[in-house]
Amino acid sequence: MADQEAEFAAHANSSVGDLLDYGAPGLRYWSDFLPLYIEAFGAVPGGYRVAQLEALYDQQRGMTLERLDAARQEVHAALAEADTQLEAQRGHLRRLPSVWSGGAAAETAQRLLFDQVRCASGDIDTARAAAAALEAMMAAARRAVFEKAYLTLGLLEPGQQVTIGGKSAADIRTIVAVAKAGQWIGGDQVRALKSVFPEGNLTVTTTVAGGAQVDRIDDRxxxxxxxxxxxxxxCTDWLSRTFKPDVEHKLETWVSGCQGTDTTIEQLYRKIAAAMNEVHESDYPIPGAVSRQRGPAQPSSPGTPGVSISSPPTAAELPGTPPPQTSALSGLIQRGIEGALHDVAASAAPHEAVPQGDSPAPENRQAPAEFDIAGRHVRLEVDPNHELTVDLSEGDESKTYTATLDEHGDPIISTTVHRSPGSTPPDPTTDPAIPEHVHPIGPPRPALAAVVGVVIVVGGGDDPHGAAGRCRISSSSVVRRDIRREFSAARSSMSAAWFTGGGPGAGAAPPPRPVGVVTPPDDSSGAQLPTAGPLPRSENRSEGMEHRNRITPPTDRDQPGTGAQLPEAGPLP
Structure with missing residues (x-):
């Protein structure tokens, strides 16, 4: 046989099926010689039959490394975009103090953004490690299958001759027949053996007329x-000394090699499954509860309202602290993050007016926060259920925004308008803010559009007085959503790659859920509700870290050719 490394280099880009086809001629050793062994000596060690050995060889047939490579390329593309977005967000974080600084609220916002960027960076590193493990797995799997194919081809003698000691299956069949003879052997068998053992002395001679010596071969x-x-x-000596040891030694070595290949593939599968499951599904840190306005801090500009916010209280400080999903950001932090991200992302010059000074200590966190902005009066109030009510008032008209979930679990924003008696009702064809008019979340954003986003999460219950709907505001990461989606696709591709029975479309990424920008009512103030993103489930990364849709390595496989397939990993939300 050719040098193993040279042969591997020649097949470095071959598919698993092509590699198995490369070594398949060696299987003739078993199809030709195993039945002769059984005829001469009975069952082989382990009781293997030809069909079992062929199935053992074909264990990896149907595993498509091409699908894994496609998944790897998709993940690398997602990571490249994630790196670009993360670097941009790091720049935003560095420039945030020039947009908003001074006071506990600014510090809270900066700390929040820092934690979000840190978590996103860690997730990207973890995802990159999983992509590297996927690439290494492909190379190692190809090497393992090639080595089995090379071992199988090595069952044959030089020149890929299906022989043992230079004797073909037909020769050995004659040898077995003579060795198994009861009392006598025929003359034709003796003459056939003379060609099988040309070097041997298999006959006695007799002297004929003239003194010549000839072989004595009788009919019986x-x-x-x-x-x-x-x-x-x-014949019995050759079978015991040559044929039997050759078959048994090669059987032991070959079966061990095939089992080793299967073990290697399964270990590789477990490693990549573990690496991909390291991509967390827990949510990023989100802010705590709202503190009431104690008194306005001195703004650096008349156009910048000053509302003081304390750092989020701990559970020990606040008995009955709501679960992470119901914790609300303060109005100031929410407005500050929105404005800061908008200004920094737009590469605008740093604002001259930023809140300055330390925020006063909070008093009663249930008290409302009220301030004026852009000619409107804004009232933010946290009810006993720790939910935030948002009312905007301008002249004789006030508007209340309510967040609800649709049947898909996506948030939508509805607007209710309250008018003084005698005011002219709006034209429903031109005014988007008519009572109970629903503004759904906008079209899907491009993948990996931002690392940090502010998200509106649905509130519960109806206001008993019909005065206001409720919404809860928290933060999450678009990068997390997109990495989850890409790795869901990679998981599906990887599961489908073991056997082609996965069917069409295996490995395709699920369509993204509709996430976009909340459309505010049309008015002249330019006020806008925050960008909507994924729904958070946990306040910190130590909670809610369930790993749904894990890849589960196979514990047992059916025989090849049965159409069996490994379970597919489902999409991540």
């Missing part, structure tokens, strides 16, 4: 003496 040659005994002894 008794195996107890003469030519019959010589032939019988030669």
């Amino acid at each position: 040659n008794d195996i107890g003496f003469g030519t019959g005994k010589l032939c019988h002894d030669a």
Whole structure:
């Protein structure tokens, strides 16, 4: 056989099926010689049959590394975009103090953005490690299958001759027949053996007229003496000394090699499954509860309202602290983050007016926060259920925004308008803010559009007085959503790659859920509700870290050719 490394280099880009086809001629060793062994000596060690050995060889047939490579390329593309977005967000974080600084609220916002960027960076590193593990797995799997194919081809003798000791299956069939003879062997068998053992002395001679010595071959040659005994002894000796050891040694080595390949593939599968499951599904840190306005801080500009916010209280400080999903950001932090991200992302010059000074200590966190902005009066109030009510008032008209979930679990924003008696009702064809008019979340954003986003999460219950709907505001990461989606696709591709029975479309990424920008009512203030993103489930990364849709390595496989397939990993929300 050719040098193993040279052969591997020649097949470095071959598919698993092509590699198995490369070594398949070696399987003739078993199809030709295993039945002869069983005829001569009975069952082989382990009781293997030809069909079982062929199935053992074909265990990896149907595993498509091409699908894994496609998944790897998709993940690398997602990571490249994630790196670009993360670097941009790091720049935003560095420039945030020039947009908003001074006071506990600014510090809270900066700390929040820092934690979000840190978590996103960690997730990207973890995802990159999983992508590297996927690439390494492909190379190692190809090497393991090639080595099995090379071992199988090595069952044959030089020149890929299906022989043992230079003797073909037909020769060995004659040898077995003579060795298994009961009392005598025929003359034709003796003459055939003379070509099988050309170097051997298998016959006795007799002297004929003139003194010449010739072989004595009778039609029936008794195996107890003469030519019959010589032939019988030669056959039994060759079977015991050459044929039996060759078959048993190669069987042990070859079966061990096939089992080792299967073990290697399964270990590789477990490693990549573990690496991909390291991509967390827990949510990023989100802010705590709202503190009431104690008194306005001195703004650096008349156009910048000052509302003081304390750092989020701990559970020990606030008995009955709501679960992470119901914790609300303060109005100031929410407005500050929105404005800061908008200004920094737009590469605008740093604002001259930023809140300055330390925020006063909070008093009663249930008290409302009220301030004026852009000619409107804004009232933010946290009810006993720790939910935030948002009312905007301008002249004789006030508007209340309510967040609800649709049947898909996506948030939508509805607007209710309250007018003084005698005011002119709006034209429903031109005014988007008519009572109970629903503004759904906008079209899907491009993948990996931002690392940090402010998200509106749905509130619960109806206001008993019909005065206001409720919404809760928290933060999450678009990068997390997109990495989850890409790795869901990679998981599906990887599961489908083991066997082609996965069907069409295996490995395709699920369509993104509709996430976009909340459309505010049309008015002249330019006020806008925050960007909507994924729904958070946990306040910190130590909670809610369930790993749904894990990849589960196979514990047992059906025989090849049955159409069996490994379970597919489902999409991540």
